[in-house]
Amino acid sequence: MTRIAFIGLGIMGSPMAVHLAEAGHTVSGYNRTPDKAQPLVAAGGRAATSIADAVEDAEVVCVMVPDSPDVEAVLAGEGGVFESAAAGTLIVDFSSIRPDVTTALAEQAAARGLRLLDAPVSGGEAGARDAALSIMVGGSADDFEAARPVFDVVGRTVVHVGPSGSGQTVKAANQLIVAANIQALAEAVVFLEAYGVDTKAALEVLGGGLAGSAVLNQKKENMLTRSFEPGFRIELHHKDLGIVTAAAREAGVVAPLGGLVAQLMASARAHGDGGLDHSGLLRGVERLSGRATDTSTTTNEDS
Structure with missing residues (x-):
């Protein structure tokens, strides 16, 4: 099973993180509002105290936050994923953001020895709750295959649609x-x-x-x-x-x-x-x- 950090436990992120924990993965979740980590904890996951705490020793980092500035802060901000994750870590951004922002972040990730996939989802709260999301993935084909164990837990229709930014x-x-x-x-x-x-x-x-x-x-x-x-x-x-x-x-x-x-x-x-x-x-x-x-x-x- 995979060690996963999940950043953003809102309407969509919470049920997704819960599914990953219930599938047997080791999941550490972080949210700006700590109470939103409770469903994950009830499912056997861990509530992290910071982004750095969540990504420590993580093999995969999942992100589900509302907008481009939020993703930039989570990934490239002080104490964010880029500063805290070990080289080789696979980052899966489930957020829906601007394609140009995704492309720029992927370049920053690569410069740090990290791998970034843009993997926005469709299906809303019901799709997240039922693990029936459609996931459109941009990035390298190898990284897409590496992330399949995560995608297959939370999604029903998962398609690699092209290079970085294509998912967005x-x-x-x-x-x-x-x-x-x-x-x-x-x-x-x-x-x-x-x-x-x-x-x-x-x-x-x-x-x-x-x-x-x-x-x-x-x-x-x-x-x-x-x-x-x-x-x-x-x-x-x-x-x-x-x-x-x-x-x-x-x-x-x-x-x-x-x-x-x-x-x-x-x-x-x-x-x-x-x-x-x-x-x-x-x-x-x-x-x-x-x-x-x-x-x-x-x-x-x-x-």
Whole structure:
């Protein structure tokens, strides 16, 4: 079994670390909020007191934090992984960040004798909880194979998509597709309700045809019940769509739908919905349609 350090025990990182511990790996977890290490401890892992403490003697270091600056701080910051990990350590960054940041960090890692894979995931909290994530991996093929024992515990669809930064590029495309699907589903729900249709029955039959999707299957109950406890927060999807639009502009690619859903996500965040699940885009459709009935919001910390 492998000695693993897991940095970032939030909505996604906690169940992933727990699965690794339950699979028999030796897991030391660190989170800025110490209480979030309790599920890992209950599963047989250890709560580390710092990043340096977590990575000491680790063969693999896993990172799952919210944004590019967080990954830079964890890896390259004072007392971070680059300073603390032994030469040859394999670093697997499950976070969703800018591809250019990943590429720069991979170069820094290589200069220190470390190996870095970018391995962002899709599937949200449910995928992490069920060990059913899709994992898109950038980096060397040899390092990808070395990390398979980790990937196979937490993921169901695991694909090496190219050199460093490729995983983050594929994840950006994923987030564009997911956001567009959520927005379309939200508009469809409000449209159906406006005509007094049995919306639950309508979504059932739509799910069995070409309109069916993983988004419809996973998010329809949120929308039907107006329950937006976060599996993946609007503020994080807002961040990801910023990556999409910036990367598309840099590549000279026109992404008009990407720009539109990015603005709708930004509007939801500006209205105080950033802490809600991204299915909460429904609230934006209701606001635009003059049908908003509930203005309350919730927040959820994930680090």
